[in-house]
Amino acid sequence: MSLQERLKELGIELPSFNPPAANYAPAVKNGGLLYTAGQTPKKDGKLVFKGKLGAGISEQEGYAAVRLCTLNTLTIINHYADGLDNLSQILKITVFLNCTPDFEQHAKIADGATDLLVAIFGDAGRPARSTVGVSALPGGAACEVEMVVALRD
Template sequence: MAMAIIDQLNTLGIQIPPVPPALAAYIPSKRTGNLIFTSGQLPLVGGKLRKTGKLGAQITLAEAKEEAKQCLLNALSTLLLHIDSLDQIKSVVKLGVYVAGAETFTEQHLVANGASELVAEIFGEKGKHARFAIGVSSLPLDACVELEMTVEVE
């Protein structure tokens, strides 16, 4: 039998943070049928960004990959508004990753790998997902990355 997700998180030394408050007129996530869609999640920790700026200027690729992981953890927290346990996730369907970068920055896909690799570590086969990674000129609060996620649940 597969390891419970909470046990896997403990093994990885990861805690799911509290749900970040919405910054505008939206809800953190919405369930319809067996799908849950998250709103875009910034890499907030305790309601604040650890880093601000753009990739290829103020933010390094390694830093942005860590910020993408935080976005993912924040997204997971919003899923728990609709399910009792992350074990109820049958499949991570899709990740969408927006990366604020300098005009010459073209490695959005590598930033997104921070979140994609963490999903695989947490969920194993259930974590295999479709994805997009898009470069944008800016994000709310001058964040370097924003992530949305769609999952299928039991």
């Protein structure tokens, strides 16, 4: 089964491509690796989840926001890898959470990315992961996700 068929089976549609918000490339290929720029929770170019976890953004909203960031990242990967079927493995993701200093549920919120990746790619979608709480993100975004993926030969 192709990954496009898998997405359809899961009822997942990749969002439209969000253009870069500043002077950077959405992704860079180097050898068999593809590095993405961080993607915020945008839909059709508009920030959907804005604010802080622990102060206005609930854990459920945070999970959904991270999931949307991950979908946006997959849109970038789909474009730069000439299709998701050209991925061999999701190697590393970093999840940045705009949160209050006392917020402690980072791992639970970051599962919004990993749960989605494993559902789509199986074990090849279970990456190494870092989750970092930060005091602010571009445009007041609730979160941001970046990835490093291995491409097929």
